[in-house]
Amino acid sequence: MDAPGKPLPGRLPSVDRLLRHASSAALASAFGRVPLTDAIRSVLGGLRSDVHVAAQHVAAQADDDGIMQSVAALLGRNAVPSLRPVFNLTGTVLHTNLGRALLPAEAIAEVVRVAEGASNLEYDLDRGARGERDTHLERQLCLLTGAEAATVVNNNAAAVLLVLNSLAARREVPVSRGELIEIGGSFRLPDIMSRAGCRLREVGTTNRTHLRDFEEAIGPKTGAVMKAHASNYSIEGFTAEADEALLARLCTSRGVPFIVDLGSGTLIDLERLGLPHEPTPMESIRNGVDVVTFSGDKLLGGPQAGIVVGRRDLIEKIRRNPLKRALRLDKMTIAALSAVLRLYEDPDRLVARVPTLRLLARKAGDIAACAARVLPVLVAALDGIATAEVIDCDSQIGSGAMPTRRIPSAALALRPVSVRGSGAALGRIAVALRSLPVPVIGRIAEGRMVLDLRCLEAHAEAAFVAQLPGLRDALVPAKAGAARRPDDDGVAGR
Numbered sequence: 001m002d003a004p005g006k007p008l009p010g011r012l013p014s015v016d017r018l019l020r021h022a023s024s025a026a027l028a029s030a031f032g033r034v035p036l037t038d039a040i041r042s043v044l045g046g047l048r049s050d051v052h053v054a055a056q057h058v059a060a061q062a063d064d065d066g067i068m069q070s071v072a073a074l075l076g077r078n079a080v081p082s083l084r085p086v087f088n089l090t091g092t093v094l095h096t097n098l099g100r101a102l103l104p105a106e107a108i109a110e111v112v113r114v115a116e117g118a119s120n121l122e123y124d125l126d127r128g129a130r131g132e133r134d135t136h137l138e139r140q141l142c143l144l145t146g147a148e149a150a151t152v153v154n155n156n157a158a159a160v161l162l163v164l165n166s167l168a169a170r171r172e173v174p175v176s177r178g179e180l181i182e183i184g185g186s187f188r189l190p191d192i193m194s195r196a197g198c199r200l201r202e203v204g205t206t207n208r209t210h211l212r213d214f215e216e217a218i219g220p221k222t223g224a225v226m227k228a229h230a231s232n233y234s235i236e237g238f239t240a241e242a243d244e245a246l247l248a249r250l251c252t253s254r255g256v257p258f259i260v261d262l263g264s265g266t267l268i269d270l271e272r273l274g275l276p277h278e279p280t281p282m283e284s285i286r287n288g289v290d291v292v293t294f295s296g297d298k299l300l301g302g303p304q305a306g307i308v309v310g311r312r313d314l315i316e317k318i319r320r321n322p323l324k325r326a327l328r329l330d331k332m333t334i335a336a337l338s339a340v341l342r343l344y345e346d347p348d349r350l351v352a353r354v355p356t357l358r359l360l361a362r363k364a365g366d367i368a369a370c371a372a373r374v375l376p377v378l379v380a381a382l383d384g385i386a387t388a389e390v391i392d393c394d395s396q397i398g399s400g401a402m403p404t405r406r407i408p409s410a411a412l413a414l415r416p417v418s419v420r421g422s423g424a425a426l427g428r429i430a431v432a433l434r435s436l437p438v439p440v441i442g443r444i445a446e447g448r449m450v451l452d453l454r455c456l457e458a459h460a461e462a463a464f465v466a467q468l469p470g471l472r473d474a475l476v477p478a479k480a481g482a483a484r485r486p487d488d489d490g491v492a493g494r
Helices: 015-019 022-029 033-049 049-059 064-079 105-115 134-143 156-168 191-193 209-217 244-254 282-285 311-320 331-344 345-353 355-361 364-381 422-434 458-466 471-475
Strands: 149-153 171-176 200-203 225-228 258-263 293-295 307-310 386-395 407-418 441-446 448-452
Touching: 015 033, 015 064, 015 448, 022 033, 022 064, 033 064, 105 331, 105 441, 134 282, 134 307, 134 331, 149 156, 149 311, 156 191, 156 307, 156 311, 171 191, 171 209, 200 209, 209 225, 209 244, 225 244, 244 258, 258 282, 258 311, 258 448, 282 293, 282 307, 307 311, 331 345, 345 355, 345 458, 364 386, 364 407, 364 458, 364 471, 386 448, 407 458, 422 448, 422 471
Parallel strands: 171 200, 171 225, 225 258, 258 293
Antiparallel strands: 149 307, 293 307, 386 407, 407 448, 441 448
């Protein structure tokens, strides 16, 4: 029996009645009859669970028009894809949470081309027989790195897992204590080695590891030696590490494979962009390293992928591992990566055509000029709510690349007008920015919302500016009669 005073659910309109409502035909045409029916049931269920709201509807003879407005709003929200474009104004170029590298136009075109029809993904057109999907990338990777052979999987963590499992399962792998890295998402090299079936053998100390430490560690139980590039941290002071070329010679003389994980590997010398030198696969191959792994979606500027290059016999062994099929790339990633690698074959135009490199090379003066153009629109949108000014700032590469390196940039700094409650006001500004048609993601620092414009390029500037007036609607309370409570600002998770 219903509790005293609780409205009977039957007093609300039925699903069938609402499906016959004047607005239902248009909603069914736009969203489909099944989603419409589900949305009606969801809204009615919400009304039944809210005694106060249900009572209001009962008293108002169950306002069908109001219910259908809620249904239409729910359908609209459900129709918005969860994965959406955003403006990355955090100052981190390769932001893991925001999708890392932007694809070049050539790569996007190739994805569309292979996605809309059949392709020779695993078909050898010359022989008229089954082929191997690695062939679409191997020639390019060998040409660019100088390796004998190459294979590719879905990310660099998978590449490390696959290589270790293929070459050193149930055997020891000496690694310097200073290189037992952890990257985002609690990915730890020792954990990956354990999952790969290897036994980690730590050598040296956190700050100093010498060639003799590896000489003493290599023995009958050794499956491979591994060196991991410390791409996301820096050890300074009294330090030492084994020289890569000398370690490669030692491994060759002892008959064990030498593996180097470069993490966010780059295929060019970043010094040409005014950045510090970052080790490349080409250097490791020249140094005699047997297998090198690195990412496709970091400094290389392509899609998510884990790239493995090195000795032909070892690459073939890696390919035969049953795990390779579980970790393989799909046709669209292969198409995108191949297109990006083709751009690397034309070094004279490379920086202009690969967005990651172009953003890293962007001059602070050009970014400041962009900020000056955007400033008046932002000032008008935030009038009386927050001040805005152009400031100098520093960007970073991100995704574990050169963690101590900062790149001069320019930003728009927003500060709430009222000092009292400025923390909550900054939270509301952040929510308002994220609620724009194309959400804007910045960072809060030193009592300001900072929008670093390094990643706002000219082709996107107009679209960014056009939506800024919408900030006012999100931040200014509704007029009298529909005013919200002070704490009813839509800030989630405060």
